[in-house]
Amino acid sequence: MNMHEIRVGLLGLGTIGVGVARILLENNDILRARLQTELRLVRACDLDIETDRGLDLRDVELTTDVDRIIKADDVDIVIELIGGYEPARSFVAAAIEHGKHVVTANKALIARHGEALFALAEERGVVLAFEAAVGGGIPCLKALREGLAANRIESVYGILNGTCNYILTKMEHESLPFDVVLKQAQALGYAEADPTFDIEGVDTAHKLAILAAMAFGTHIRFDEVHTEGISRITPDDIALAGDLGYRIKLLGIAKPHGDRIEMRVHPTLLPRTSQLAQVSDSYNAVQISGDFVEHTMYFGRGAGERPTASAVVADVLDIARAMPDGTAHLAPPMAFPQAARRDLATLPMVDIECEYYLRLMVKDQPGVLAAVADILGHHRISLEAVMQKERHATQSVPLVLLTHCTREGNLQAAVSRIVELPSVEDEPLILRMERGA
Amino acid sequence: MNMHEIRVGLLGLGTIGVGVARILLENNDILRARLQTELRLVRACDLDIETDRGLDLRDVELTTDVDRIIKADDVDIVIELIGGYEPARSFVAAAIEHGKHVVTANKALIARHGEALFALAEERGVVLAFEAAVGGGIPCLKALREGLAANRIESVYGILNGTCNYILTKMEHESLPFDVVLKQAQALGYAEADPTFDIEGVDTAHKLAILAAMAFGTHIRFDEVHTEGISRITPDDIALAGDLGYRIKLLGIAKPHGDRIEMRVHPTLLPRTSQLAQVSDSYNAVQISGDFVEHTMYFGRGAGERPTASAVVADVLDIARAMPDGTAHLAPPMAFPQAARRDLATLPMVDIECEYYLRLMVKDQPGVLAAVADILGHHRISLEAVMQKERHATQSVPLVLLTHCTREGNLQAAVSRIVELPSVEDEPLILRMERGA
Numbered sequence: 001m002n003m004h005e006i007r008v009g010l011l012g013l014g015t016i017g018v019g020v021a022r023i024l025l026e027n028n029d030i031l032r033a034r035l036q037t038e039l040r041l042v043r044a045c046d047l048d049i050e051t052d053r054g055l056d057l058r059d060v061e062l063t064t065d066v067d068r069i070i071k072a073d074d075v076d077i078v079i080e081l082i083g084g085y086e087p088a089r090s091f092v093a094a095a096i097e098h099g100k101h102v103v104t105a106n107k108a109l110i111a112r113h114g115e116a117l118f119a120l121a122e123e124r125g126v127v128l129a130f131e132a133a134v135g136g137g138i139p140c141l142k143a144l145r146e147g148l149a150a151n152r153i154e155s156v157y158g159i160l161n162g163t164c165n166y167i168l169t170k171m172e173h174e175s176l177p178f179d180v181v182l183k184q185a186q187a188l189g190y191a192e193a194d195p196t197f198d199i200e201g202v203d204t205a206h207k208l209a210i211l212a213a214m215a216f217g218t219h220i221r222f223d224e225v226h227t228e229g230i231s232r233i234t235p236d237d238i239a240l241a242g243d244l245g246y247r248i249k250l251l252g253i254a255k256p257h258g259d260r261i262e263m264r265v266h267p268t269l270l271p272r273t274s275q276l277a278q279v280s281d282s283y284n285a286v287q288i289s290g291d292f293v294e295h296t297m298y299f300g301r302g303a304g305e306r307p308t309a310s311a312v313v314a315d316v317l318d319i320a321r322a323m324p325d326g327t328a329h330l331a332p333p334m335a336f337p338q339a340a341r342r343d344l345a346t347l348p349m350v351d352i353e354c355e356y357y358l359r360l361m362v363k364d365q366p367g368v369l370a371a372v373a374d375i376l377g378h379h380r381i382s383l384e385a386v387m388q389k390e391r392h393a394t395q396s397v398p399l400v401l402l403t404h405c406t407r408e409g410n411l412q413a414a415v416s417r418i419v420e421l422p423s424v425e426d427e428p429l430i431l432r433m434e435r436g437a
Numbered sequence: 438m439n440m441h442e443i444r445v446g447l448l449g450l451g452t453i454g455v456g457v458a459r460i461l462l463e464n465n466d467i468l469r470a471r472l473q474t475e476l477r478l479v480r481a482c483d484l485d486i487e488t489d490r491g492l493d494l495r496d497v498e499l500t501t502d503v504d505r506i507i508k509a510d511d512v513d514i515v516i517e518l519i520g521g522y523e524p525a526r527s528f529v530a531a532a533i534e535h536g537k538h539v540v541t542a543n544k545a546l547i548a549r550h551g552e553a554l555f556a557l558a559e560e561r562g563v564v565l566a567f568e569a570a571v572g573g574g575i576p577c578l579k580a581l582r583e584g585l586a587a588n589r590i591e592s593v594y595g596i597l598n599g600t601c602n603y604i605l606t607k608m609e610h611e612s613l614p615f616d617v618v619l620k621q622a623q624a625l626g627y628a629e630a631d632p633t634f635d636i637e638g639v640d641t642a643h644k645l646a647i648l649a650a651m652a653f654g655t656h657i658r659f660d661e662v663h664t665e666g667i668s669r670i671t672p673d674d675i676a677l678a679g680d681l682g683y684r685i686k687l688l689g690i691a692k693p694h695g696d697r698i699e700m701r702v703h704p705t706l707l708p709r710t711s712q713l714a715q716v717s718d719s720y721n722a723v724q725i726s727g728d729f730v731e732h733t734m735y736f737g738r739g740a741g742e743r744p745t746a747s748a749v750v751a752d753v754l755d756i757a758r759a760m761p762d763g764t765a766h767l768a769p770p771m772a773f774p775q776a777a778r779r780d781l782a783t784l785p786m787v788d789i790e791c792e793y794y795l796r797l798m799v800k801d802q803p804g805v806l807a808a809v810a811d812i813l814g815h816h817r818i819s820l821e822a823v824m825q826k827e828r829h830a831t832q833s834v835p836l837v838l839l840t841h842c843t844r845e846g847n848l849q850a851a852v853s854r855i856v857e858l859p860s861v862e863d864e865p866l867i868l869r870m871e872r873g874a
Contacts, residue, residue, distance in 0.1 A: 017857055023587050030589055033654060033777040034769075092852040131584070137730040139584020147568070147576020150460050150750030152467050217470060275736060278715045292460055293737060293747035299712060300733035310730035313587030318768075325762040331755075332471075340470040 006245045007321045009069035009100075011091055012081035013046035013062075013257050016105055016132075019309030027055065028124040031313070035320055045069045048388040070095040074325065077316055080104040080356040089113045096120050096128065104313040105132035105308055110412060111206035114334075122338050127327045129315035134207040135160065137307025139314060140286040144214055145335040151290025153215040156254045156437040160207040162282035163191045163198040164250040168238070168267075169280045175235045182190065183433060190282060200229035201265040208252030211286070212263050214340070216256050216344070217336040219259040221263070224346035225252075227265035230428055237359055240387060240400050241269050246357075246433065247277040255433065260347040269357050269433040276437045281301065287437055350409035355384070357431040358415070361396040363423045364388075368399065371421050383405045396425045402433070427437050443474040443757045446506035448528055449518035450483035450499075451570070455490050456746030457516060457657075462493060467567045468750070472757055482506045507532040514600045514753055526550045533557050533565065534822060536762065538750040541818065542569035542745055548643035548659040551771075559775050563765045566752035571644040572597065574738040574744025576751060577723040577775035581651055584773040588727025590652040593691045596874040599739045600628045600635040601667050601687040605675070605704075609684070612672045629717060630752055637666035638687060638702040645689030648723070653693050653781070654773040658700070661783035662689075665703035669866055674796055677837050678706050683794075683870065684714040686820040690871065697784040698847040706794050706870040713874045723752050787846035792821065794868040795840065795852070799832040801825075808858050816851040818843045819831065826864055833862045839870070 008024065010017055016208055024031070024041045029435070031039050043058050049062040063069070065076060070091055078095040082088045088109050091417050094104050096117065106109070110117075110130050121128040131141050144153070163185060170181045180269035184200065197203045209222035230250050239249050246269035256260045270277040275297050279285040284302025289295045301307035322330050334341060362368045369386065376383065383404040403411065415428055445461065447454055461468070461478045461797050468476050478497050486499040500506070506515055507528055515532040517539060519525045525546050529676070532539050533554065547554075547567050558565040568578050572595070600622060607618045622628035634640045646659035653737065667687050683706035692699045696842070707714040712734050716722040721739025726732045738744035759767050770853050771778060799805045806823065813820065822839040840848065854866055 019729070027587060027589060027728070031587065034586055034773055036774050036777065096483045142579065143576045143735075147751050148747065148757060149471055149754045150464060150468065150747045152464060190604065275715060277617055278712060290747065291464070292456070292743040292750075296575055296735070296737035296745055298580075298733070298735060301731050306729040307731055310585065310587045310727065313729075314584055317586045318583060319709045320769060322766045323764045329759045329762045329766070332756060336471055337473050387662045 001092045007040050007042045007074055007324060008043060008079060008080065008316060009072060009075035009077070010044040011069055012083070013044055013053060015305045016308045017046070017213040018055065019305035020081065020312050021055055021060070023120060026299035031317065033418060035198055035317060037320060039316065039320055040257065042074060043069055043072065066091055070100065071098050071145055072203070075100060076101060077101045077298070077319055079316065080106060080313060081312070084108060085112060091127070092258065093120060096124050096126055099124060099126060099299060101127045101319045102200050103129045103310055103312055103319070104144055105130070107133040107203065107206040107210065109435045111150035111209045111220060114210070118338060125238070127319050127330060128333055131315050132308045132331070133414070134210055134283050134287055135298065136300070136302035136304065137310045138284060138298045138302065139311065140298040141214065143296070143298055144211065144288055146331050148288060148290050148293055148296065149335065151292050154255070154289045154291060155436060156211045156215050156279040157276060157287040157434065158204070158208060158211060158252040159276060159279050159285050160204045160251055160252050160302065161198050163195065164204070164283060165279065165281040166190050167199070168230060168233070168250065169250060171233070171235055172238045172242070175239070177235055178231055178233060183356065191394050197338060198323050199231055204250060204252045204265045208254055208263060208265055211252070212261055215254060215288070216261055218341060218342050218344045220263055221346055225264065226264040226266070226349045230267050230293070233267055236389070236398055237431070240359070240398065241357065242388060244385060244387065244402060246270060248431065249276065251434065251437065257347050260345050262347040262352055264349065264352065267431050269431055270437050271357045271435060274437055307344065317405065350407070350412065352408045353405055355405050355433040356403045356411055356431060358401045359417065359429040360399045360424050361426040362399045362426065363425065364397050365423050368423045372399070373421070374416055375417045376403070377379050379410045381414055388415055420432045442477055443760060444477050444479045444511055444513045445516060445753060446479060446509060446512035447516045447518065447648060448503065448506055449520070450481050450490060451518065451700065451750065452509040452742045453745045454481065455492060456485070456742035457518065457749050458494065460746050462725065462751045468754065474757060476753065476757055479511060480506055480509065492513070501757060501863060503528055507537065508535050510535060510851040514538045514756055516539060516749060516753065517543060518749070518842060520812055522549060529554060529565070530557060530571040533561050533563055536561060536563060538564045539754045540566045540749055540756070542567070542749055544640070544643040544647065547645045551647070551657050555725055555770055555775065563766070564756050564765070564767060565770055566756060567770070568752050569745045569748035570733065571647055572721050572723055573725065573737070573739035573741065574747045575696045575721060575735045575739065576748065577735040580733070580735055581648065581725055582779060583768050585727050585730055585733065586772065588729050589727060591692070591726045593648045593652050593872060594713060594724040594871065595641070595645060595648060595689040596686055596713060596716050596722050597641045597689050597739060598635050598687060599721060600632065601641070602721070603627050603719040605634070605667060605670070605685060605687065608670070608672055609675045609679070614672055615668055615670060636668055637681070640666040641687060641689045641702045642791070645691055645700060645702055646794065648689070649691035649698055650749050651772045652725070653698055654777060655779050658783055661700060662787045663701040668703050670704055673835055674866060674868070677796070677826060677835065678794065679709070681822060681824065681839060682709055683707060684709050685868065686713065688874065697782050699789055701786065701789065704868050706868055706874050708872060711874055726784040787844070787849065789845045790842055792842050792870040793840045793848055794836045794870060796859050796866040797836045797855065798863040799836045800862065801834050802860050805860045808860070809836070809838070809855055812851050812854045813840070816847045818851055819846055849871070
């Protein structure tokens with residue numbers, strides 16, 4: 001082994017894996033200049049090592065044997081880009097057990113198994129890094145972990161899923177229904193064949209759970225993130241929200257409340273003039289606010305071969321730079337040392353407070369609004385605006401109400417009575433608003 | 438000395454100094470949790486140690502003797518918040534000579550004397566950190582230095598001066614002339630009594646010189662930044678640009694051209710829908726693009742007691758975390774190790790290429806446009822749009838021309854002939870456009 005060389009092994013030669021290999025090969029001069037050390041991709045493992053990936057891999061050993069990476073004496077840093085829970089979890093755990101530093105882009109893995117893996121990494125004195133898991137190429141975790149470390153974090157808002165943001169942007173610009181835009185997105189490769197994780201908010205929830213735990217020094221509680229997707233949003237909702245001065249985004253939201261943490265993912269009305277509302281197409285952005293820094297925002301590509309690879313290799317460089325002295329002085333992976341991280345409860349959804357957009361489909365008859373308003377009043381919910389766009393004698397029409405700030409429990413109780421009104425048809429759509437974002 | 442304690446000395450108890458002291462005192466619990474070490478403000482130096490700053494400084498020794506900070510055995514990290522070139526430079530150099538790590542928010546110091554100070558710090562094995570010098574609270578230098586380190590940087594655009602951005606935003610929203618808005622800004626404390634450094638672009642040029650050198654691995658060449666301010670912009674220009682789909686921002690721009698670097702600060706027309714054009718009031722933002730990450734943007738408060746202090750203390754934490762093992766493994770202050778930094782020439786302004794907004798004040802006579810267009814044609818400059826807003830028989834009127842992309846040298850040559858036309862009055866205003874931002 002050359003002492004001035006750091007050796008990297010790659011698990012998975014899919015889209016991101018190819019991007020990482022490409023940086024390590026094409027930007028080798030830049031990396032060497034920054035590091036004053038050679039960063040060498042020694043080996044890559046994939047089930048398919050036959051397909052030509054358009055890369056000059058002459059100096060890289062290709063293997064189908066994962067042990068040639070995770071147990072190899074000549075690999076210092078393992079990059080896991082397989083994705084999903086298994087076998088990624090087993091491979092990462094084994095690599096850590098064998099004293100390898102690990103870099104991953106796998107948000108599902110960190111959200112679900114991060115706690116066990118961080119504990120294992122600490123025990124073995126190695127680093128588990130995951131910048132690419134949240135916000136793709138945007139170095140938002142480094143900003144939160146290090147750049148804002150002087151602050152008590154007050155809120156985190158994220159547009160964290162490019163597929164959803166692309167669909168909502170298209171629905172707005174072209175007044176098309178969700179299903180049609182989803183099919184277009186699938187045809188263009190912006191959405192997966194099975195888009196459930198994206199459109200139902202699960203991917204955003206993975207990322208939000210990681211951000212929240214890092215922001216507030218708590219354990220990751222992915223299962224407790226309240227998660228709603230965007231499939232029930234209609235072009236009418238987008239247009240009505242627009243008329244009222246808002247844009248709808250799938251937002252991940254995390255805030256501390258004393259010894260409880262609020263974590264929720266759902267379509268959210270944002271003031272059209274806010275920075276986050278300007279984030280369009282497949283771009284991602286994270287807004288982080290702290291008690292001293294006030295509002296900050298980080299914007300860029302949240303996915304894709306090249307941007308994601310950029311974040312992966314940034315982690316590799318951090319580790320490589322630290323390796324000569326050991327990595328104990330790197331910022332802790334979750335921003336707080338394991339011993340200082342707390343186990344705080346999640347605020348139940350009924351206890352959150354915000355303003356609401358309530359869209360009902362009603363028969364256009366006299367007295368409907370009075371009946372709805374009466375129920376809301378009984379639950380101490382006051383209205384900021386009411387809007388009914390068109391009138392049809394025979395069809396049901398959308399009736400939109402914007403509430404002042406109220407407790408979710410009150411709103412849910414009111415809605416459960418509103419749906420029983422004979423003039424109210426279909427299930428109401430409840431969207432939450434955020435003015436601070 | 439307590440081994441689990443890192444001792445900080447503060448030079449300057451002005452606005453930012455008070456902010457830093459406040460974080461160290463008020464967020465001490467958060468800092469201790471993150472660091473697992475006590476971070477203690479042991480001493481602060483200022484010419485005025487009598488004024489009550491609304492802080493509980495009982496455990497902090499106040500002194501007017503700077504040597505009690507920069508030469509003291511019981512100080513590990515010196516924070517310089519005096520500002521300006523001298524005596525800040527001498528104090529920082531002396532602190533480094535005495536083996537102290539130094540954190541500063543002083544962009545003028547780094548822009549002008551950074552190279553000498555970095556060399557000295559490397560020689561003495563200490564860190565000179567300056568996150569707060571660019572973008573205030575926004576951790577944009579860390580993003581560029583570490584988060585995007587896998588990239589070949591392709592461009593840096595920055596709205597880096599809150600005073601200018603506040604003035605331009607106000608001029609747009611209220612159609613008021615520059616002088617009036619400047620006076621309002623001074624009354625509100627958003628502009629200094631002598632606002633020259635801000636409004637003439639010098640402050641932005643300081644910051645751009647630092648960003649460019651960090652982005653491209655070159656030496657800082659502040660004196661070579663082409664610098665224009667905002668004092669010649671009129672509400673008419675802002676309105677005319679708006680009609681054409683643009684917003685005017687004071688932008689710092691840096692791009693590499695082979696072995697030369699383009700660096701310029703001037704009012705710039707940005708497409709209204711771009712992310713940077715949305716940055717209003719006193720907010721700052723930096724857009725950094727790399728060959729893998731594509732576009733990223735960092736947004737937040739670029740000045741002020743609390744945001745700037747947030748960045749200063751983040752640097753302190755980086756150093757404090759590293760100290761037990763020595764700080765050699767921290768990312769180099771200018772992103773590339775001293776030995777790898779190059780000395781590249783600055784691209785002369787005549788060689789830059791962009792689109793231009795050219796506003797002439799002309800007598801409203803037949804043939805003016807033909808004469809102007811003829812001169813532009815002779816210099817191979819083609820037009821994208823022409824606009825003349827109002828007509829006056831007696832007064833001169835603004836004539837606005839948008840050019841296609843052309844070489845600055847050609848445009849300057851054409852303008853030097855245009856001003857000689859008898860129907861052209863006053864000095865023309867030349868603004869540059871950027872579509873990539």
